[in-house]
Amino acid sequence: MEKITVGLGERSYPIWIGEGILSRLGEALQAVGFPKKVAVVTNPTVRGLYGAKTLEILAESGFAADTIVIPDGEEYKNQTSLMQIYDGLIAGCFDRSSGLIALGGGVVGDITGFAAATYLRGIPFAQVPTTLLAQVDSSVGGKTAINHPLGKNLIGAFYQPLHVHIDVATLKSLPSREFAAGIAEVIKYGIIRDQDFFNWLGGHRDALSNLEHQALVEAVKRSCQIKANVVEIDEKESSLRAILNFGHTFGHAVETLTGYETFRHGEAVAIGMSVAARISRSLRLCSSEQVVLIDDLLKSFNLPIVPPSLSLEQYLQAMGRDKKVKEGVLRMVVNRGIGDCLIQDVDDPQSLFSSILPDLPN
Ligand SMILES: NC(=O)c1ccc[n+]([C@@H]2O[C@H](COP(=O)([O-])OP(=O)(O)OC[C@H]3O[C@@H](n4cnc5c(N)ncnc54)[C@H](O)[C@@H]3O)[C@@H](O)[C@H]2O)c1
Known part of the structure; x- marks a missing residue:
């Protein structure tokens, strides 16, 4: 134990x-x-x-x-x-x-x-x-x-x-879909705080999916340790704790726009993390290879990464209503490579999102 x-x-x-x-x-x-x-x-x-x-x-x-x-x-x-x-x-x-x-x-x-x-x-x-x-x-x-x-x-x-x-x-x-939804948050910890853990997850995909208890205990322990460390520094989310919202700004928009019925929270967060990684790449904070690594790990646990086909306008409006908007500026957590992240103000969300999500309908 x-x-x-x-x-x-x-x-x-x-x-x-x-x-x-x-x-x-x-x-x-x-x-x-x-x-x-x-x-x-x-x-x-x-x-x-x-x-x-x-x-x-x-x-x-x-x-x-x-x-x-x-x-x-x-x-x-x-x-x-x-x-x-x-x-x-x-x-x-x-x-x-x-x-x-x-x-x-x-x-x-x-x-x-x-x-x-x-x-x-x-x-x-x-x-x-x-x-x-x-x-x-x-x-x-x-x-x-x-x-x-x-x-x-x-x-x-x-x-x-x-x-x-x-x-x-x-x-x-636990139904396998609920398990995958939880894994999304586990992967999140690796992306924002611990590259070694991210790599470890890739190497233990089968053990985790087969519910091998040693792997489960290790994954839960490392996740809880990362969360505990963040909460110890910033219990009431006045600064650092906001990094735990990585993938959540866009993820919440996905949940809201689909009426909370199509996606489990973790699935929406998986889509949000894939989008956040693309934003990070466009800000030159991570490489294309790292975006692929993130997408591949999410997909390997049967998590979705493609946003549902809704208009950019709908996404921007839904994100605008998110609690993470401060004084009108969209504030997003973006990964810096894998294992680190930062909170970034997005001044012109319209052009940023249209450049990374060109396939969305108007
Ligand atoms: N407080 C926080 O920091 C925080 C962070 C993330 C999410 N949340 C909240 O957590 C909620 C989502 O939690 P969730 O994903 O656990 O959903 P949930 O509590 O609805 O559980 C999912 C389903 O699994 C069932 N279930 C639970 N344990 C089971 C088991 N061992 N075997 C079989 N079935 C089982 C539940 O009855 C339910 O039907 C949301 O309300 C979200 O806002 C809170």
């Missing part, structure tokens, strides 16, 4: 990563002094797979656990599900000396974290992420949120968990 610490002073917390370590959840929670009265928040899918086992493990370690089940799906990351969590907590007489455990993917993790941040002005919570995306990204760093009908993640808080518990064995039940 691997352990990482997210070093944030008195809000520091451990991440445990291993194969079959769900059985050690009780021990891990005890180690951080987690409250003994807990509510496990999950959805019907994950509950069916890991709910009973989790409750059993918690009971064995002396935790009194209730379960709160919210519906499965991004469309339920909303105020109705949040209220359902509060209702369960109030009905179960949960007070400040109790805690929440998020068991599921990023949707469950984000909403549970926000419930924990706000219920009684804040109670402890732990993350037990069960999708690859949640294991390498959303469970680490303390961004919690629900969606508003007018946009994703518009209501939220920075609120760090007390513990993150990653059992890569849970990935065995």
